[in-house]
Amino acid sequence: MGLVVQKYGGSSVADAEGIKRVAKRIVETKKNGHQVVVVVSAMGDTTDELIDLAGQVSPVASGRELDMLLTAGERISMALLAMAITSLGHEAQSFTGSQAGVITDSVHGKARIIDVTPGRIRSSVDRGNIAIVAGFQGVSQSSKDITTLGRGGSDTTAVALAAALDAEVCEIYTDVDGVFTADPRVVKKARKIDWIAFEDMLELASSGSKVLLHRCVEYARRYNIPIHVRSSFSGLEGTWVSRQPQGGRAVEQAIISGVAHDTSEAKVTIVGVPDKPGEAAVIFRTVADAEINIDMVVQNVSAAATGLTDISFTLPKDEGRRAIEALEKRRGSIGFEALRYDDQIAKISLVGAGMKTNPGVTATFFEALSNAGVNIELISTSEIRISVVTREDDVQAAVRAVHSAFGLDSDTDEAVVYGGTGR
C-alpha cells in the first residue's frame, strides 16, 4: 500500500473534540498499512481572529508580517493534532511549510508554489511516523521569509505534497460528503457525485462550487493526482476527482456533472462602443491594468444602423468600483456612451462532458429556465459548460429547474449537511 496525503480543513479541527476525531481517522488509515502525510488548516475561526487582531494594531499591515501572523494558526492545529495521534499510540511529527519544503515565490498573501522538496517528510514517514504538515504556508525562495498561499492554500499544499511524494491519492476532508450535482442548500434533491473528471471539476469550481478551489484542481490535473473529497464526520466514500473513473466507461453521450451557481459577481455593461477593431482590446487592457479578474465576456451583435455595440462582462462584486473608475478615466480614448453596473445578478452553469456535441443539452437547459419563468441576460459557453446570467432573485428557481430537467434529482430528499470549506 502506498502513501496517502490527507487534508483536514478548519471546520474538521475546530476544537479539541474535532482534533481527537481526526486523529482517530488518521490512525485508522495508518493501521490499514498506508504511509500517511496529513495537511491541516488552522482551527475554526483562528485565522479570522488573527486578521481582526492585525486590524486593531495597524490599518495597513505589511504582507510579510501578516503572513508571519497567520501561519501561527496552522502551527497550533498541527502540533495539537500530532499530540492527539501520539496519545493514540502512534508516532507523529509536525512540520511547518518551510520544514516540509514548500518553496514559494515572494508574493505575500498569495504566494505560488514553485518547488516542493519534501526530504524531511519522506524520511519521517519512512521511519514509521505520521507526518503532519501546516497547510497554507511556505517559505520564499529568495528571502527565506514565511509566505502564505492565499485562499484554498491548504488544499493546494496537500495536492503539491501528494505530487512531490508520488502519493496514491490526495484525500480532502471537509464538512460535506463530497461534490454535489448542485448546492444542497438550494436543491434538496442534489446528489453526491461519485466521480468527476478534472476538467469538469475545474469548470464547477470556476462556476461557483466552493468545495474545491480551481487552483488546487488545476495542480492535481497537471500532476495527475487523484483527489478524494470526503467528509471528516462520516465514513462514507466521497467524490473522486481524477483523469478517468475506476474501470472506465463510455463517454460518448453527454455526462452532466452538475449545476453550479454564483451570486458573488456583478455585471458591467459598456454601452455604445464604436464597433471597430481594437476597441475591445483597449477596454480589457484598461481593466487588466487595474488588476481586476473578469469572468464572462459577451459582446452583442452590432446594430448596423449605428455602428455601435455593447460589451458586457462579469467580475467579483468587490472589484466593481475599481473597474468603473478605471473605465471612466479612459472614457475619452475608448469613446463609449454609458457605463452600467448591476450587482443583483446570478450566474448559473451546467457542467458536463460531451455537451458541445449534444445540441439537445443547450436546448433542454434554456427550456428549463423558460418554463421556470427565468429570464436570461447573458450566455457564455465552453466545451463542457453553459453559463447564463439571470436576476439574483431567480437563482434558486433556476438551479432547481435545471437540476430536474437533466435528471439529476435523487430519489430521496434527505437533508444534507453543507457548509463552506476552510482555507
Next chain:
Amino acid sequence: MGLVVQKYGGSSVADAEGIKRVAKRIVETKKNGHQVVVVVSAMGDTTDELIDLAGQVSPVASGRELDMLLTAGERISMALLAMAITSLGHEAQSFTGSQAGVITDSVHGKARIIDVTPGRIRSSVDRGNIAIVAGFQGVSQSSKDITTLGRGGSDTTAVALAAALDAEVCEIYTDVDGVFTADPRVVKKARKIDWIAFEDMLELASSGSKVLLHRCVEYARRYNIPIHVRSSFSGLEGTWVSRQPQGGRAVEQAIISGVAHDTSEAKVTIVGVPDKPGEAAVIFRTVADAEINIDMVVQNVSAAATGLTDISFTLPKDEGRRAIEALEKRRGSIGFEALRYDDQIAKISLVGAGMKTNPGVTATFFEALSNAGVNIELISTSEIRISVVTREDDVQAAVRAVHSAFGLDSDTDEAVVYGGTGR
C-alpha cells in the same frame, strides 16, 4: 549611539492597546538614534491557553510538539508588534528564534542556547529596520527542530542576542518599575534599587525575587551585558544590573541590596543518619538521580552519644513527593531512622556585598527576626547572602522586620504596582 536590545513580557503586550503602546516606545528609542532589536513574549495568557488545549487533546504531549505549539504564541505577538511599528512610519521585520539564529540543544521545553548567529538580524538593522525577535524559542542544532527555552526564556533570548550583537544594554521591560529591596506587596516601604551588581542579583533571583530569573542574569554576567529592568507602563529609570555602577563607588562597607522571600519550597529532614563518610553522598546522589533540584542543605552537628545526625534540605514543593519516594526506596542502604516532610515553610534571604566581612550584618539580621517573634529553623550563608527558613505564617512579619532593621524602608509609602513577569 549603539544597538539596544529591548525585551517586552507578555503583560506588556497583552492586547492591541498594549502592543501599540510598546510600539511607540520602540519607535522613540529608534528616533533617539539607536539601532533597536526587540525580543517579545507571547501575548498575556496565550501560553497558558495553548497548554490547556494540549491537555485537552493529549494527556502526555511530546516535547517536540509542545514546543511547536507554544512557539505559535510569540509568532503572533511579534508579527502584530512589527505591524504596529510599521503603521507608525518605521520599518520593522519579525524573526522566529530560528531565523534569528538562536541555536539550542535538543532538550525540548528547557533547551539551552549553545550558539547565537544573528546574521539576519544584523543585516536587517543595518538596513535601518527595527528587528522583532520571538523570545523563548530556538532551533536545535542537531535535528533542526523548534525548541523552547523554558521559564524566563524570553529574558535569556534578549541577553543572548545582546551579547551576540555587542549591544550597549539589554532593556527588560516588565510591569514593575524595577528590582525592589523587598516584594512591594509585602513591604509597603520597599524601595526601587537603582543599581545592583550581577552577583547580588543572582542571589536575589535564587532567593525568590521573580523580576529577573537566575539564568538570564548568569548569562549577562558571563558576557558583561548591562541589564536595565524597567516598566513598560512608565518612562521612569528602572534598575541597572551590571558589573559596576556608573561612576563607581566605595564598596568596603556592606551594601545591602534587598530582602527576598520564597514560599515555593518544602523542607525534607532525614532523621538519624549514621554520621560516617559517604552517607551524605549516597543521599544526594539518590536525590540527583531523581532529577530533583535541591536548594539549601544543612547538616546538624552530630550527637556524640548516638553517632547519628540529621540532614535537612529544601526543594520545590512540587518535587517533594518524588524526593520522598526516591529516599524511601533506598532507606535500607542509607540507613536513616525517619523522613520528615514539611511544606509550610518560607525562606527569607538578605542579599548584599561585603556581608561576610561585616559580622554585624548577621547579628542585626537575627535580632530583627527575634524581635519580631520569628523562629529560625535553618540557616545557610554565602559570601553575599544569609538565608533562613521560618514558618510560612511568619514570612510577612519577618521580611518587614529585616527590611526595617537594615534601613531599607523608603520615606514614602506610596503603593507600587507589582506583578509576575512573563516568560
